[in-house]
Amino acid sequence: MVPHGTHAWIERISEHELPALCSTIREIEKISKDDTSSLTRLGQAVLHDHALTTAILKVANSAGYMLHNPVTTVSRASVVLGLTRIKNICITAKMLNSLLKNRKLTPAVYERLLKLMAQSFHAGMIAKMMMRDYEEDVQEETFIAALLNRFGESAFWSMGGPVTVELDKQLRQKQAVRAEEVDFIVRQALGTTFENMSLGLASSWNMGNVLISSLEEPELRTPELRSVNLAVRLSATLANPTHSRNELEKELAEAAEITKRDTWDLLSGLEECSEATVELLRSYGAGVLTRYISHDLISPAANTEHPLAEEMSDQTLQLRILREMAFLPDEHADFNLIVQTALEGIHRGIRMRRTIVFLKSRERGCLMPRFISAPDFNQVKREFVVSLGGSANIFTHVLNSRQPVWVDNLNVPKWRAYLDSSLRQLVSSDGFFIAPIIWGKYCVGLFYADRNDPAGNACPRQLSEDDFMAFTLFAQQTNICLSVILKNTER
Structure with missing residues (x-):
């Protein structure tokens, strides 16, 4: 039976679709709240997982973190990067592995999932860029909040099956683009919205206060929450090859107000964000997502002949x-x-x-x-x-x-x-x-x-x-x- 309503979908995803990811995130969040032994315990929790260990080392040594000296162990990475960064790397790596491992998705649903996850990463990097004048922990919290802002939607598409195929078909047939149109179609089919699913999962899985607040009280005007919500919108705008120039300029003006930077400086920062997102995805071994990261911020129409980047050859x-x-x-x-x-x-x-x-x-x-x-x-x-x-x-x-x-x-x-x-x-x-x-x-x-x-x-x-x-x-x-x-x- 297809679940109906927010609670039913949270239960389905947590207990049947992504139980391992649910357990991992809850455990990591629990460990991170213990100030006295959290770094040691977190290191021990991931050492048995070779893939996660490698992901931590690769991301820690990537250009995005700009360490003066490379790290070769999880213990050293934990000390150098700090608990918040290591926690976010673990969550991100596990999320990528869990959401992309279903090989039975139809091509259309898989394509939708890839685009959504690429947007989420881009949103995280944009939010982090907008908060660059704040402390590193604040930057990391906004990054993970923007990255996971649409997690409920990603979790839904990643499970596959007839319900995902049918909803994807409806969204394509009705050419739903605006958030209100998507919410209406999704609510009819699932008895809830993707935003409610994201909030429910964030609360149930203890995913952090910034993320929960950005979903629960988006009208709050703190710089962190404004940056998260704007970054999510900006990444969606940039992912649309036919996006409105006026819409982009309006969002850039809002970003300029938050960051106290001029528009051209922000455009330069967004282009750097695109490059940094590509490098980060490669560090996580998720190169398949890089083709959906837009580098063309000024003139989207100029890129219509080649909307997707070429896959890197073997x-x-x-x-x-x-x-x-x-x-x-x-x-x-x-x-x-x-x-x-x-x-x-x-x-x-x-x-x-x-x-x-x-x-x-x-x-x-x-x-x-x-x-x-x-x-x-x-x-x-x-x-x-x-x-x-x-x-x-x-x-x-x-x-x-x-x-x-x-x-x-x-x-x-x-x-x-x-x-x-x-x-x-x-x-x-x-x-x-x-x-x-x-x-x-x-x-x-x-x-x-x-x-x-x-x-x-x-x-x-x-x-x-x-x-x-x-x-x-x-x-x-x-x-x-x-x-x-x-x-x-x-x-």
Whole structure:
């Protein structure tokens, strides 16, 4: 049954659609209120989550935070950035992961969700820019309040299903653009509005006073709340390729009043906001949203031929990540960050479905999956364990030879002897790559990558020579970085 009314939708989203996100946000907010041990507890709460740890480090070291020295641990990031920033990074990273993970959304609903989330990030950065003369904690509070201002709407579209498809269809057919028109259609379909859903979730999940106040009492005229509400409107205006020049000028005049800055200074600040938003999204690994961030503030009509930015090519992404890896040793990166960065480069840059870093476990005499990017994460972690005892297999072969391997056909004679029946159940029948990870004199682990579909569907894109060359480059760059940091530790 389709829920009806605000309470019913809050219960549905909190308990059935996004229970993990609900629990995480409540826990983070609870920890942050304990002044004596909050930083320590927050660090411990996220360390087990490799993806969240990496997100914190990437965002902390991004241009948007302009740290004098890079940070390589969550503990150090917590001390340098402070509790409010770390809390917001955790919430943002978890929100992105939760809202974008539903692969069953229809193209139209998915497109609507992407545009909305891009607008939300842009709104957050605009609000932060408008409050730049205030303390950092105030800037962070306005950022997260603007970012989450339309969270109820994002949560609704992210759940997918017939109700989202039907509502999307109604909004498109009636060409609803104005807030009043959208509210009327949404209320008829859901028994509430997206704004009421956002307020209900913010209150139920304890998302912070600034956000709750901006939704509950938008008429309040404090600088923080005015900045949040105006930033949400500005991001929506800029996202509309046919926005009214008069509407933009009116909003800029209001921003000038709040910030005490002239219009041209604000235009420059908004353009910088667009660039900063793109960089922030990339830091979170949400590059898919960057195409919806508008850079054209003066003349929207001039951009009608190319309304969306081009998707970055695989080769460009590979080169950027490889270049980033080259600087990691000079930035005091540790083993985990280097390997995790390489894993992301393989996974995203080569478009592999499963990318795994295996490390030797002396106690168990096997290779254990330590870093995993895969849709079937839990199954891989639980089942994909490779014994180092007994007869030689393809994994021990690479450990001993220290050479990357591309197994393109499991049944050819040169590979058949290295793949027993148990291994064949774990690796991809469509082929896979393996490469060594070298630490000093020892081969301590392996990179593994394939395009295996857990559902058993045929591989949509076969592995190629270019893919293997890129995979090999990431493994080589990893080993170069590890050799450098090892030398640095021995000095």
